Amino acid sequence: MVGSVGNGSMDLREREKAVPLPKEFEREEMVDALTPLRPDTVEEEEKGRSREIVLGRNVHTMCLEVKEPEDDDEVTGDREAYMASVLARYRRSLIDRTKHHLGYPYNLDFDYGALSHLQHFSINNLGDPFIESNYGVHSRQFEVGVLDWFARLWELEKNEYWGYITNCGTEGNLHGILVGREVFPNGVLYASKESHYSVFKAARMYRMECVKVATLVSGEIDCADFKAKLFQNKEKPAIINVNIGTTVKGAVDDLDLVIQTLEENGFKDRFYIHCDGALFGLMMPFVKRAPKVTFKKPIGSVSVSGHKFVGCPMPCGVQITRLEHINALSSNVEYLASRDATIMGSRNGHAPIFLWYTLNRKGYRGFQKEVQKCLRNAHYLKDRLKEAGISVMLNELSSTVVFERPKDEDFVRQWQLACEGNIAHAVVMPNVTVEKLDHFLGELLEKRSHWYQEGKLSPPCIAAEVGKINCLCSLHKK
Ligand SMILES: *Cc1c(COP(=O)(O)O)cnc(C)c1O
Numbered sequence: 084m085v086g087s088v089g090n091g092s093m094d095l096r097e098r099e100k101a102v103p104l105p106k107e108f109e110r111e112e113m114v115d116a117l118t119p120l121r122p123d124t125v126e127e128e129e130k131g132r133s134r135e136i137v138l139g140r141n142v143h144t145m146c147l148e149v150k151e152p153e154d155d156d157e158v159t160g161d162r163e164a165y166m167a168s169v170l171a172r173y174r175r176s177l178i179d180r181t182k183h184h185l186g187y188p189y190n191l192d193f194d195y196g197a198l199s200h201l202q203h204f205s206i207n208n209l210g211d212p213f214i215e216s217n218y219g220v221h222s223r224q225f226e227v228g229v230l231d232w233f234a235r236l237w238e239l240e241k242n243e244y245w246g247y248i249t250n251c252g253t254e255g256n257l258h259g260i261l262v263g264r265e266v267f268p269n270g271v272l273y274a275s276k277e278s279h280y281s282v283f284k285a286a287r288m289y290r291m292e293c294v295k296v297a298t299l300v301s302g303e304i305d306c307a308d309f310k311a312k313l314f315q316n317k318e319k320p321a322i323i324n325v326n327i328g329t330t331v332k333g334a335v336d337d338l339d340l341v342i343q344t345l346e347e348n349g350f351k352d353r354f355y356i357h358c359d360g361a362l363f364g365l366m367m368p369f370v371k372r373a374p375k376v377t378f379k380k381p382i383g384s385v386s387v388s389g390h391k392f393v394g395c396p397m398p399c400g401v402q403i404t405r406l407e408h409i410n411a412l413s414s415n416v417e418y419l420a421s422r423d424a425t426i427m428g429s430r431n432g433h434a435p436i437f438l439w440y441t442l443n444r445k446g447y448r449g450f451q452k453e454v455q456k457c458l459r460n461a462h463y464l465k466d467r468l469k470e471a472g473i474s475v476m477l478n479e480l481s482s483t484v485v486f487e488r489p490k491d492e493d494f495v496r497q498w499q500l501a502c503e504g505n506i507a508h509a510v511v512m513p514n515v516t517v518e519k520l521d522h523f524l525g526e527l528l529e530k531r532s533h534w535y536q537e538g539k540l541s542p543p544c545i546a547a548e549v550g551k552i553n554c555l556c557s558l559h560k561k
Pocket of ligand 1: 250251252253254256279281326328329330359360361362388398399400
């Protein structure tokens, strides 16, 4: 969180200098304060490096041990100085990690200095945003203001919507799918196989029948397969997760075609659509030519992540649904003097204020400009990669650039690229400038010429993932 050091910070800094650093911190070259504890054995270190996931066993290579205070700590101030030094190191590593960040769709470009004085309050929006609870230290007035803005964006009247600020995009999906399930208790959940894992988690949690639908090369849902799958469950209503930007390829499912497929195949008035807009839900409204996500179409809910494109410094999200659906789901809780329609109980009351602040600062026009910049820079990255002979794909409505997975895992980690099989992606957010992309490209091209020995070895074929026309392997390049 943003903040200032409290009283006596000068003292602390002075003392920090005087106290020797704990052993873990002696190696100057070690930038990453997240890995200060030296692994016990070389073997453990190797494990940490390869990030092997060992199920059923946690690997404790990343750990800042909690040390019990000594009796005289309060007198000597050693404890505080120790903690200050740990935090100072950590802050430096955050600066470095922020600079080298390309793979996750988080907008790291913000300045919330004006809100730093609020961290002294335990703000909690327990319960329903539209019903006062007895707990007074809340930020509902900001929350409802933000929700109104989103409802207007997605074209649902004030008296017809319900929503809340969630803890993340996942919670929005859990909520949207739960609403769908409450509206159609025996409904079958359909989601393309490239949907976010939280959708399949929801199916498991709610024990819903779930059908995975095939995708096109772009990553969009394949409506021919959707139709075939609907035929297999004709007697049961359909609950559909529609992706407004998939996680890996940034693909946007064709909402209109999904609706048409449902209506033409006997599902009229027997379907519920949840739109997962975690990534692109707030970008697409600003892309010219993009199809519209709107409650004027027969959709039930939309969710978006607040810490992705919007750039909120803590995880959060926005969930909007139709008020009529909420009655199917909620019950009254006397303890809160409120209605219980949210997934979580306590909710972060700071997040709505950050969102409110950003919306006021940037507004519709500000987002529009940022989206255009992201798309322009994404095209820049795609063109440079292609020129260099690297297989690459960029969906029309997206700023997610998919390309051949770099051969070296250290490089992947350095730039925090998200990878899946043979592909990696970079998500161009407002904080990703042309300079940063040039820096990345420079390093990638230099390393790559080593990996493939100046062209003597050939890079992998990724035609299966990005299509033949985007693949520049030795077989597919023209
Ligand atoms: C990131 C993402 C989510 C989950 O959002 P969190 O805020 O990380 O929980 C869901 N769906 C898609 C498509 C995403 O990209």
